[in-house]
Amino acid sequence: MTMDLSVRIGSLELKNPVMTASGTFGYGEEYAEFLDLSRLGAVVVKGLSLLPKEGNPPPRIVETASGMLNAIGLQNIGIQRFIDEKIPFLRTYDTKVIVNFFGDSIDEYVAAAERLSSVEGIHGLEMNISCPNKQAGWCIFGTDPRVTAQVVSAVRKATPLPLIVKLSPNVTDISLMAKVAEEAGADALSVINTLTGMVIDIKTRKPKLANRTGGLSGPAIKPVAVRMVYEVFKAVKVPVIGMGGIMHPDDAIEFLLAGATAVAVGTANFVNPRATIDILDGIMAYMKDEKVEDINLLRGAAHAI
Amino acid sequence: MSRYFKAEIRENRPVHTVHNLLTLNVPLSMPEPRPGQFFMVEVNKGTDPLLKRAFSLFRKTAQGVQILYRIRGKGTEILKDMKEGSEIEVLGPLGTCYPLPSGDTIPLIIAGGIGIASVFSLVEQLSGRATVFYGARTKNDLLMHKELKGFAKEILVSTDDGSAGQKGTIADSLSAFLSRPQSPTPKYRIYACGPHPLLKIVSEIAREFKISANISMEEHMACGIGACLGCVVRTRDGYTRVCKEGPVFEAREIVW
Numbered sequence: 235m236t237m238d239l240s241v242r243i244g245s246l247e248l249k250n251p252v253m254t255a256s257g258t259f260g261y262g263e264e265y266a267e268f269l270d271l272s273r274l275g276a277v278v279v280k281g282l283s284l285l286p287k288e289g290n291p292p293p294r295i296v297e298t299a300s301g302m303l304n305a306i307g308l309q310n311i312g313i314q315r316f317i318d319e320k321i322p323f324l325r326t327y328d329t330k331v332i333v334n335f336f337g338d339s340i341d342e343y344v345a346a347a348e349r350l351s352s353v354e355g356i357h358g359l360e361m362n363i364s365c366p367n368k369q370a371g372w373c374i375f376g377t378d379p380r381v382t383a384q385v386v387s388a389v390r391k392a393t394p395l396p397l398i399v400k401l402s403p404n405v406t407d408i409s410l411m412a413k414v415a416e417e418a419g420a421d422a423l424s425v426i427n428t429l430t431g432m433v434i435d436i437k438t439r440k441p442k443l444a445n446r447t448g449g450l451s452g453p454a455i456k457p458v459a460v461r462m463v464y465e466v467f468k469a470v471k472v473p474v475i476g477m478g479g480i481m482h483p484d485d486a487i488e489f490l491l492a493g494a495t496a497v498a499v500g501t502a503n504f505v506n507p508r509a510t511i512d513i514l515d516g517i518m519a520y521m522k523d524e525k526v527e528d529i530n531l532l533r534g535a536a537h538a539i
Numbered sequence: 540m541s542r543y544f545k546a547e548i549r550e551n552r553p554v555h556t557v558h559n560l561l562t563l564n565v566p567l568s569m570p571e572p573r574p575g576q577f578f579m580v581e582v583n584k585g586t587d588p589l590l591k592r593a594f595s596l597f598r599k600t601a602q603g604v605q606i607l608y609r610i611r612g613k614g615t616e617i618l619k620d621m622k623e624g625s626e627i628e629v630l631g632p633l634g635t636c637y638p639l640p641s642g643d644t645i646p647l648i649i650a651g652g653i654g655i656a657s658v659f660s661l662v663e664q665l666s667g668r669a670t671v672f673y674g675a676r677t678k679n680d681l682l683m684h685k686e687l688k689g690f691a692k693e694i695l696v697s698t699d700d701g702s703a704g705q706k707g708t709i710a711d712s713l714s715a716f717l718s719r720p721q722s723p724t725p726k727y728r729i730y731a732c733g734p735h736p737l738l739k740i741v742s743e744i745a746r747e748f749k750i751s752a753n754i755s756m757e758e759h760m761a762c763g764i765g766a767c768l769g770c771v772v773r774t775r776d777g778y779t780r781v782c783k784e785g786p787v788f789e790a791r792e793i794v795w
Contacts (some may be wrong), residue, residue, distance in 0.1 A: 295769035
């Protein structure tokens, strides 16, 4: 049986639907020792800004039941160093490189997108408008529909690359935010970023994270993420990239059935550095067992009653 | 792939009320671990706890890789009950190691409590050259003391309650040791692992006596391979990863 695993994210064709979630895969090179990056549909790198960011003070992570909270604070080496030091390495692999990026203002988003658009070896952009670890004012990019519309359309005008917008789950109605991003020019939507959470140390009586709150990820959030992918799929026409607690092939398939065109593996990379490959192999085994010749036939199948 | 493998548990036995010694049968393809390096060890097949646990290399023997761990949470509670013969996933060896001292240098090794797990193999490798400052709460908490005697030149013990060696901290005995009038002053290098307050004091002593010092830092860790940026400590270069640029740092690099 021949199997077609390729999927389209806007104008971008991926050889298979397995991607990495930004912030969980470094700049790719950290994992090259453990797997062949060329087997991945796409590598989404750690979020970048025009200038390097120092990030939050430690402790930055804390484990929770079937998950973890992180408050890294978008520490990154800045776009220029990424281009100089990381892109040459990534270019040696036969995979799509998607750069996650963010700014502290609309102007910064635009400038970052422009800078990244002229670099050979970058195939797509993912806009982070939904990091839970930024100061209060920042989250309006991902939670206030008017601001979301402004920032996405400004970036849309600044880049010819496929533009993915990563949505926050920390909103009342994620399908509304999805529609806003789609109308503003997004080619695809990443659903979901982490959920804001807190853990308190009962001995010190203080939050365990120095940042107090952090983003919850891991298997604990998967049902929420699947539900949100399901809702967003109904609301928009652009492809949805599903993510949130994917640990095993079955989890990835659930997201596809909910309506995702592709999936991103995040926290699982920390537990098993080969998780992406294990998930890809498992998806292929499922397709063989279920006699599914084209992966696109799985998309949204859970919507048919 | 050789730093990510399945290891068989050869032995997992208590050496103290709350400490176990784990011996893992590791594949030949694993790179040789060096003193100061660590492993990420799977403690659970399920998702709670989710992450692997970071443990220092205690020793590498003909039996395999040994890890000395303290039972103090969900993960190690599960690990302590794992039986001989079971297989667990392991990543490693990871991180930086203690740089060995030159031939004319006297190594001073500081171990605070479970910090012994990280420096033991260094003492072993320096066969008979190291002066070890070993501190614990009580005599009963001096893990692997007898085994250590076979490898150290001398061991200066301090306990909080005075039940063995000097009453007080090892920082005090290190300070007293270095303050003795000596002529000419020998060339020393300090290596330390233990609680952060101890490492801070040791770093200050090292600076005061103008001695190079390497210290092993600890921070919550998710991936162990430099991807998550969770385990940072503040250094002169900003926030730096314990798992990649550490765990062994030059003491003067750390901003306390």
